[in-house]
């Protein structure tokens with residue numbers, strides 16, 4: 694398999710074509726961005742860590758019956774993935790209130806609710822990823838109601854699979870953002886993009902310490918060190 698042309702470059706990722714039909718290479722950069730690209734920094738080692746963490750989590754979902762774009766890991770910062778057509782939606786699952794949801798609902802960060810909350814956002818930087826509902830998504834032609842039902846169900850199932858895996862690692866999965874795409878090979882709607890400390894809130898169950906991108910957003914120290922802890926603990930949890 695040969696690496697081909699760069700077909701997409703985002704803030705934190707690059708995607709390359711390959712000579713295999715319907716397969717691409719996902720490259721994780723050593724860059725962090727936050728607040729719709731207002732805040733940006735380089736973190737040596739972050740790309741390699743997110744590549745490994747995302748591989749563990751996406752592979753775990755694949756093995757447990759949820760389809761994702763992940764195929765295999767190729768190198769330190771790269772993984773082989775199924776090509777998809779992006780659906781510009783973010784499906785965000787919350788197990789505990791944190792971040793901007795606390796402001797939206799007027800409750801303290803850390804508020805524990807009994808149900809699982811699922812939010813839908815339109816992935817659009819110009820509009821600052823606004824919250825939308827299913828009717829908006831259908832009106833914009835982004836997905837059908839049936840496809841949205843499928844994405845919500847998959848997001849809830851992914852949450853129910855990953856929560857206990859993180860718990861085994863002594864980490865609470867507070868929230869998680871998932872993206873979906875239409876697979877170029879089968880047309881199925883599958884989980885795409887990454888699942889990592891960049892796209893989840895992860896709190897240490899013993900200390901309550903943040904182990905995710907909030908360390909960067911909130912100017913806490915030891916961003917890479919915490920991502921490394923997440924990887925080490927997940928590796929142990931997955932092997933035991």
Ligand code: TYD
Nearest residue numbers: 785792793794822868869870891892893894
């Ligand atoms: P959400 O509550 O939608 O927004 P905020 O980050 O402002 O609190 O986010 C919940 C989770 O989704 C959090 O772990 C960060 C992640 N997320 C992304 O990965 N990318 C995004 O563009 C957004 C808006 C959130």
